[in-house]
Amino acid sequence: MRILISGGGLAGLATAYWLRQHGHEPVVIERAPSLRRDGYGLDFFGTGYDVAERMGIIDALAETQIFMKNGSGIAFVDKDGKPEAELKIDAVRKVLGGKYMGLMHYNLEEVLYDAVKDDVEIRFGTSITAVAQSLESVTVTLENGDTEIFDLLVGADGIHSNVRGLVFGPEEKFAFYLGYYLACYFVPNTYQLPATWSNYTEPGRQIGAYSTDREDQLATLFLWQTKDEGYVPHDKRADKIRAAFEGMGWLAPQILDDMPDDGKDILVDTVTQIRMDTWRNGRVVLVGDAAGCMTLISGQGASMALGGAYVLAEELGQTEDWQQALATYEHRVKPQIELRQQKAHDFAKQFVPGSELGVKAEMVVMKLVTYEAFSGLLKKQFVGDSFLQTAAIHRLPASEGSVLGYRVVGKLQETDYQTLAMGLDEALRSTSTVNLLLQLDELEGIKLGALLADWRFGRKYHEKVHRLAIVGSKRWEQWVTKLSSPFYAVEARFFNADDVERAWHWVSETEQ
Numbered sequence: 001m002r003i004l005i006s007g008g009g010l011a012g013l014a015t016a017y018w019l020r021q022h023g024h025e026p027v028v029i030e031r032a033p034s035l036r037r038d039g040y041g042l043d044f045f046g047t048g049y050d051v052a053e054r055m056g057i058i059d060a061l062a063e064t065q066i067f068m069k070n071g072s073g074i075a076f077v078d079k080d081g082k083p084e085a086e087l088k089i090d091a092v093r094k095v096l097g098g099k100y101m102g103l104m105h106y107n108l109e110e111v112l113y114d115a116v117k118d119d120v121e122i123r124f125g126t127s128i129t130a131v132a133q134s135l136e137s138v139t140v141t142l143e144n145g146d147t148e149i150f151d152l153l154v155g156a157d158g159i160h161s162n163v164r165g166l167v168f169g170p171e172e173k174f175a176f177y178l179g180y181y182l183a184c185y186f187v188p189n190t191y192q193l194p195a196t197w198s199n200y201t202e203p204g205r206q207i208g209a210y211s212t213d214r215e216d217q218l219a220t221l222f223l224w225q226t227k228d229e230g231y232v233p234h235d236k237r238a239d240k241i242r243a244a245f246e247g248m249g250w251l252a253p254q255i256l257d258d259m260p261d262d263g264k265d266i267l268v269d270t271v272t273q274i275r276m277d278t279w280r281n282g283r284v285v286l287v288g289d290a291a292g293c294m295t296l297i298s299g300q301g302a303s304m305a306l307g308g309a310y311v312l313a314e315e316l317g318q319t320e321d322w323q324q325a326l327a328t329y330e331h332r333v334k335p336q337i338e339l340r341q342q343k344a345h346d347f348a349k350q351f352v353p354g355s356e357l358g359v360k361a362e363m364v365v366m367k368l369v370t371y372e373a374f375s376g377l378l379k380k381q382f383v384g385d386s387f388l389q390t391a392a393i394h395r396l397p398a399s400e401g402s403v404l405g406y407r408v409v410g411k412l413q414e415t416d417y418q419t420l421a422m423g424l425d426e427a428l429r430s431t432s433t434v435n436l437l438l439q440l441d442e443l444e445g446i447k448l449g450a451l452l453a454d455w456r457f458g459r460k461y462h463e464k465v466h467r468l469a470i471v472g473s474k475r476w477e478q479w480v481t482k483l484s485s486p487f488y489a490v491e492a493r494f495f496n497a498d499d500v501e502r503a504w505h506w507v508s509e510t511e512q
């Protein structure tokens with residue numbers, strides 16, 4: 001298929017790479033005139049790291065790593081710059097099984113670009129102005145007035161997605177403000193800061209500064225609590241930041257003095273999540289921040305942009321039924337994004353505490369997580385595993401209409417129940433009951449945290465699932481089948497693993 005991708009950022013370039021691998025013909029359009037060199041540092045781990053390994057780009061990324069100097073870490077300093085709590089990057093790496101890198105956004109983008117530039121048409125300096133869909137294709141109008149026809153359109157154009165605006169509706173419909181603004185810019189590296197990323201917090205505002213791969217520059221990150229005042233134009237950015245950080249201690253006066261003269265060199269944005277009911281509309285689909293921005297508080301936007309791209313292309317590579325592929329992509333990825341959005345939302349208030357007491361409490365928590373015994377909490381908070389490895393439920397390509405089949409491998413988690421429920425809900429839009437086949441290849445049980453989801457699932461669907469076929473090879477799976485009716489289905493039957501065809505036949509029988 002010929003697929004247009006709007007946005008040559010992380011999600012767009014990764015989608016292009018994987019679509020190419022699956023035999024499609026992607027074309028990328030990027031609004032910026034060239035690869036963007038502005039940027040900020042990001043933590044890279046979990047799903048994104050997994051995808052980067054599968055792309056074979058880990059070595060290239062490793063060369064650009066930041067936080068590599070001896071003793072690197074994240075420090076929370078007092079107004080004199082003395083560290084009150086310090087989290088060593090080596091400890092973070094250890095918790096994440098060594099699969100962690102500190103990267104500049106522009107370096108990650110550049111490595112992705114290098115991976116696709118020879119195989120994919122990438123057009124810089126253009127954007128879509130109109131989208132029209134028919135049953136057969138999607139037609140886009142570009143800024144120069146040209147129209148072009150594609151099989152699918154992927155909106156990978158970031159938090160303020162143009163495609164989302166054109167096809168799904170205005171940003172306000174989907175924006176969920178978390179109470180902060182952020183700003184980033186580079187300053188000359190004249191501060192004699194140690195190797196650590198130093199952060200200084202006062203109630204409701206925080207400044208961080210860290211060294212990057214640019215020897216002569218430090219990157220900064222400002223965060224402050226305020227009401228949502230929408231987009232800040234370039235010429236208003238400096239004043240906005242100065243007003244929010246006036247009278248702040250530590251190195252704030254010098255960092256403010258070193259602010260670039262041109263507002264175009266200053267990134268200012270709201271810390272806003274994008275929450276949508278669906279990421280699909282006909283032949284148009286969203287990926288990355290455009291679909292489900294989680295914000296920097298989740299620490300995983302880049303990672304999940306790569307994860308979403310990988311799954312989208314994988315699904316489009318597995319079937320010619322593009323509608324099914326887009327649905328399965330959404331069912332697999334959306335629950336994962338929503339879980340991380342929920343965690344980020346819950347953590348948002350503590351992110352930059354609003355009171356003196358809150359700031360002190362944050363120091364205590366930071367000190368605690370520096371102890372190895374507690375560092376696992378970090379991984380839990382940020383859901384540090386790759387969902388490509390942990391998701392237990394996998395839709396089988398033979399699923400069609402009211403007959404759905406899933407392979408189950410691993411331990412069922414809450415997100416697996418959501419994936420399953422989205423599949424069922426989709427089918428139940430055109431039928432009153434469904435038949436379900438669960439192929440238990442290596443079911444390892446249910447995670448404790450998912451027991452409620454399991455109960456809710458049974459309550460919601462036990463009358464909607466007419467036939468449930470459980471395909472397995474273990475004795476206890478036969479018992480599970482016996483207990484499944486009436487709790488999960490009207491009728492449940494067990495089939496031996498070598499009898500899977502008969503199981504499909506049983507669930508495919510039409511009279512319900």
Ligand SMILES: Cc1cc2nc3c(=O)[nH]c(=O)nc-3n(C[C@H](O)[C@H](O)[C@H](O)COP(=O)(O)OP(=O)(O)OC[C@H]3O[C@@H](n4cnc5c(N)ncnc54)[C@H](O)[C@@H]3O)c2cc1C
Nearest residue numbers: 007009010011031042043157158162288289299300301302
């Ligand atoms: C300060 C900060 C810190 C962060 N820290 C982390 C972190 O530690 N870990 C992490 O994983 N994530 C982090 N993130 C989030 C992460 O950067 C994003 O989630 C990620 O970049 C999303 O990728 P994307 O491709 O969807 O969007 P982007 O990377 O924003 O790419 C979107 C692309 O679309 C282009 N575009 C926009 N409009 C148009 C248009 N009309 N037409 C064509 N192209 C267009 C843009 O120019 C851009 O190239 C952080 C974000 C910020 C701001």
